[in-house]
Amino acid sequence: xxxxxxxxxKLGARTRLVHAGRDPxxxxxxxxxxxxxxxxxxxxxxxxxxxxxxxxxxxxKGTPTTEALELAWTEISGAAGSVLAPSGLAAVTLALTxxxxxxxxxxxxxxxxxxxxxFCDTVLQRFGVETTYYDPTVGADIEALVRSNTTAIFxxxxxxxSFEVQDVPAIANVAHRHGAAVLMDNxxxxxxxxxxxxxxxxxxxxxxxxxxxxxxxxxxGMVSANxxxxxxxxxxFDAIAMCAGPEDVFLALRGLRTMExxxxxxxxxxxxxxxxLATRSEVSRVLHPALENHPGHAIWQRDFKGSSGLFSVxxxxxxxxxxxxxxxxxxxxxxxxxxxGFESLVVPFDCSxxxxxxxxxxxxxxxxxxxxxxxxxxLKRDLEAGFSRLRSADSAPL
Ligand SMILES: *Cc1c(COP(=O)(O)O)cnc(C)c1O
Numbered sequence: 001x002x003x004x005x006x007x008x009x010k011l012g013a014r015t016r017l018v019h020a021g022r023d024p025x026x027x028x029x030x031x032x033x034x035x036x037x038x039x040x041x042x043x044x045x046x047x048x049x050x051x052x053x054x055x056x057x058x059x060x061k062g063t064p065t066t067e068a069l070e071l072a073w074t075e076i077s078g079a080a081g082s083v084l085a086p087s088g089l090a091a092v093t094l095a096l097t098x099x100x101x102x103x104x105x106x107x108x109x110x111x112x113x114x115x116x117x118x119f120c121d122t123v124l125q126r127f128g129v130e131t132t133y134y135d136p137t138v139g140a141d142i143e144a145l146v147r148s149n150t151t152a153i154f155x156x157x158x159x160x161x162s163f164e165v166q167d168v169p170a171i172a173n174v175a176h177r178h179g180a181a182v183l184m185d186n187x188x189x190x191x192x193x194x195x196x197x198x199x200x201x202x203x204x205x206x207x208x209x210x211x212x213x214x215x216x217x218x219x220x221g222m223v224s225a226n227x228x229x230x231x232x233x234x235x236x237f238d239a240i241a242m243c244a245g246p247e248d249v250f251l252a253l254r255g256l257r258t259m260e261x262x263x264x265x266x267x268x269x270x271x272x273x274x275x276x277l278a279t280r281s282e283v284s285r286v287l288h289p290a291l292e293n294h295p296g297h298a299i300w301q302r303d304f305k306g307s308s309g310l311f312s313v314x315x316x317x318x319x320x321x322x323x324x325x326x327x328x329x330x331x332x333x334x335x336x337x338x339x340x341g342f343e344s345l346v347v348p349f350d351c352s353x354x355x356x357x358x359x360x361x362x363x364x365x366x367x368x369x370x371x372x373x374x375x376x377x378x379l380k381r382d383l384e385a386g387f388s389r390l391r392s393a394d395s396a397p398l
Pocket of ligand 1: 089090207219
């Protein structure tokens with residue numbers, strides 16, 4: 001049997017990921033907590049039942065499997081506690097419903113993950129919450145948008161698809177002076193590359209579907225909260241009972257142990273591909289916060305410990321037909337939504353009809369890349385062939 005390290009705060013990230021949420025002594029010596037499936041939990045006596053003395057009370061409230069991941073995520077995030085949700089989007093809606101009520105005002109970053117926006121504009125609106133979108137680069141100037149009924153400010157850094165870096169501590173400072181909660185979708189960086197609660201975030205959201213899984217084989221979300229917000233979060237979770245599936249949680253625990261290693265490889269491969277793309281004549285701009293010429297680079301360098309494998313490029317003004325020729329012939333890059341798995345992906349995107357607080361009007365078509373764990377030389381060859389299809393479909397850029 002192994003011992004549990006007593007003072008985890010001194011341990012490095014990789015050591016913590018290996019040990020977090022794991023106690024082989026409770027599993028007959030087996031290294032991993034197995035998949036507990038269950039609704040009913042039996043109580044030994046009348047007294048145990050009426051006073052809910054069991055450690056586990058009912059399937060929706062938690063099992064040893066879900067508790068293992070909650071504990072691990074809390075530790076990795078530097079939070080007071082966390083809850084799991086059946087998808088990243090479910091984690092977003094759980095965090096929002098924890099801090100909002102009818103009559104409240106929500107400040108939402110304009111570059112938020114698209115489906116979060118839909119939730120605000122439909123469900124939250126129906127329940128009497130008004131959303132104002134703000135320029136993601138607003139920083140401390142967000143103060144001008146705060147109203148007496150602003151109860152939450154939602155951040156996401158870098159922004160979905162367009163990769164604006166947000167000054168989260170500056171926004172949090174304003175929010176807390178006005179008594180508003182700070183939420184952050186931290187899926188891109190994960191707590192390994194951005195420590196949300198150390199930067200003033202009250203409720204941090206992660207789509208476990210992405211890098212925690214690492215395999216494009218599950219759907220999961222996590223919300224971690226600081227001491228002020230954990231109880232309201234847990235109460236909302238218990239009331240909504242949006243619980244994650246046991247097999248997905250088990251797979252996520254497996255992904256957790258290697259997450260740092262994988263992220264560092266995604267970072268290395270991603271940076272190499274981003275720098276290479278920046279040298280290509282077909283590419284006008286690369287939107288990657290770790291590149292020195294990115295507008296948010298200084299803030300990224302101040303607040304983040306690394307970059308993951310997701311970034312975008314703006315091409316020179318090629319036609320849609322040429323972009324289709326480029327993408328259709330790719331052999332290694334897949335086309336599809338989500339990201340964070342071992343495989344490289346590309347999707348075209350256009351935010352012009354979505355954004356309301358900022359203007360999205362780039363000089364050419366936009367592509368979002370997720371760089372996987374393949375050999376980068378192979379990825380470059382795949383894209384090189386794609387670029388020749390792009391050029392020959394449009395014999396000359398407009
Ligand atoms: C993918 C993603 C989500 C949603 O995760 P799902 O598990 O697919 O619902 C939320 N936020 C961000 C930033 C994402 O990339």
